Amino acid sequence: MILIGVIGSGAMGSGIAQVAATAGHEVLVFDSNAQALEKSKAGLEAVYLRLVEKQKISREAADLILKHIRFVSGLDEFKDCGLVIEAIVENLAVKQAVFAQLEGIVTADAILATNTSSLSITSIASACSKPERVMGIHFFNPAPLMPLVELIPGIATRAEVFFKAKDILGTWKKELVTAKDTPGFIVNRVARPFYGEAIRIYEEGFADFATIDWAMKELGGFKMGPFELMDMIGNDINYTVTETVWTQLFFDPRYKPSITQKRLFEAKRFGKKTGQGYYNYSGSEALPVPKKNNELGNDIFLRILCMLINEATEALHLKIATREDIDQAMTKGVNYPKGLLKWADEIGLGLVYKLVSHLHQEYGEDRYRPSILLKNMARTEQNFYQ
Numbered sequence: 001m002i003l004i005g006v007i008g009s010g011a012m013g014s015g016i017a018q019v020a021a022t023a024g025h026e027v028l029v030f031d032s033n034a035q036a037l038e039k040s041k042a043g044l045e046a047v048y049l050r051l052v053e054k055q056k057i058s059r060e061a062a063d064l065i066l067k068h069i070r071f072v073s074g075l076d077e078f079k080d081c082g083l084v085i086e087a088i089v090e091n092l093a094v095k096q097a098v099f100a101q102l103e104g105i106v107t108a109d110a111i112l113a114t115n116t117s118s119l120s121i122t123s124i125a126s127a128c129s130k131p132e133r134v135m136g137i138h139f140f141n142p143a144p145l146m147p148l149v150e151l152i153p154g155i156a157t158r159a160e161v162f163f164k165a166k167d168i169l170g171t172w173k174k175e176l177v178t179a180k181d182t183p184g185f186i187v188n189r190v191a192r193p194f195y196g197e198a199i200r201i202y203e204e205g206f207a208d209f210a211t212i213d214w215a216m217k218e219l220g221g222f223k224m225g226p227f228e229l230m231d232m233i234g235n236d237i238n239y240t241v242t243e244t245v246w247t248q249l250f251f252d253p254r255y256k257p258s259i260t261q262k263r264l265f266e267a268k269r270f271g272k273k274t275g276q277g278y279y280n281y282s283g284s285e286a287l288p289v290p291k292k293n294n295e296l297g298n299d300i301f302l303r304i305l306c307m308l309i310n311e312a313t314e315a316l317h318l319k320i321a322t323r324e325d326i327d328q329a330m331t332k333g334v335n336y337p338k339g340l341l342k343w344a345d346e347i348g349l350g351l352v353y354k355l356v357s358h359l360h361q362e363y364g365e366d367r368y369r370p371s372i373l374l375k376n377m378a379r380t381e382q383n384f385y386q
């Protein structure tokens with residue numbers, strides 16, 4: 001089995017190391033911050049102790065896996081790695097410097113991958129003299145629990161590199177989807193309206209956070225409402241992803257961030273981790289009570305769902321991924337109750353198109369422009385799946 005290298009031992013790097021080691025690989029982990037490396041080691045030991053206590057794994061198996069994860073103090077130790085996954089700070093210049101350095105260490109056939117959420121794979125690869133062996137392998141947080149992994153070839157990635165990585169990841173018990181190297185890949189692009197449209201509905205005074213969350217859970221079947229989810233992800237992370245996707249898509253109004261979330265970000269009301277976000281988690285305030293009005297709830301749910309379907313349709317139209325991969329990405333990457341394109345077939349593309357084009361006409365904003373594919377399919381009464 002090939003040796004795996006993980007660079008960065010923060011939340012993602014530690015999780016990826018755990019996944020690779022659990023799949024039977026020997027894993028090397030490097031972080032430029034020695035404390036982060038120590039923290040990751042202690043964290044992984046605690047994870048396996050819990051798994052042993054819960055009888056999910058034997059003590060012997062846990063010890064073996066932990067023995068297979070080696071924390072190293074320099075990148076030079078990565079010379080025998082067949083696949084290196086980088087999960088360091090989300091900064092293009094820093095990532096490019098690490099990839100350029102890595103190229104001088106590993107062998108010619110090693111695959112170099114980045115776990116970036118929002119940077120272009122192609123731009124990271126451009127720092128290498130062999131960009132054809134660089135690709136994106138995008139895990140979701142927490143990596144050991146979230147089943148989805150997006151595989152993203154850059155424009156220079158060789159097909160055999162991509163398929164070799166896919167074969168390796170195929171043994172890691174993950175659901176693999178392939179995405180084009182475009183901002184946000186599949187999940188972080190298609191999911192934008194779940195947050196953005198919910199905030200818009202709130203900003204216009206149609207409903208409060210609790211009512212919108214209630215509608216999406218109770219009537220839509222989502223595990224969490226948009227505001228609860230943003231507070232869990234962190235408004236710092238969620239806002240930054242929105243702003244990055246919007247900027248990288250040349251300020252397309254569809255992805256425009258909201259002032260409401262920006263202010264929370266500025267106030268460091270990141271959500272659960274800071275004790276306050278859209279909601280107050282300090283326990284000093286009673287949680288707001290939703291207005292359980294089914295008619296209002298249904299309007300909210302349908303408006304957000306149709307905006308999500310419009311986005312999924314546009315992703316299909318732009319060939320960012322196949323219909324199956326788009327649906328799998330949203331159910332396995334963000335726990336949506338159904339694939340959005342399957343859902344569209346169920347409620348009817350005619351209804352989705354009518355609702356989105358009504359918003360477009362009413363507001364006169366490009367944010368609501370219907371996907372041309374949605375328009376054509378609705379007009380010809382087609383479904384995504386037969």
Ligand SMILES: NC(=O)c1ccc[n+]([C@@H]2O[C@H](COP(=O)([O-])OP(=O)(O)OC[C@H]3O[C@@H](n4cnc5c(N)ncnc54)[C@H](O)[C@@H]3O)[C@@H](O)[C@H]2O)c1
Nearest residue numbers: 008009010011012031032033036087088089090116117141
């Ligand atoms: N957190 C998420 O939800 C999430 C999900 C998917 C992908 N990602 C991506 O994964 C990457 C890591 O995110 P994270 O949340 O684990 O970050 P993190 O801040 O928890 O960890 C990053 C680690 O990288 C280390 N580091 C920074 N520069 C380094 C360098 N030059 N060499 C070696 N180590 C270095 C830091 O010391 C830190 O320990 C980012 O690209 C992020 O966009 C994050």
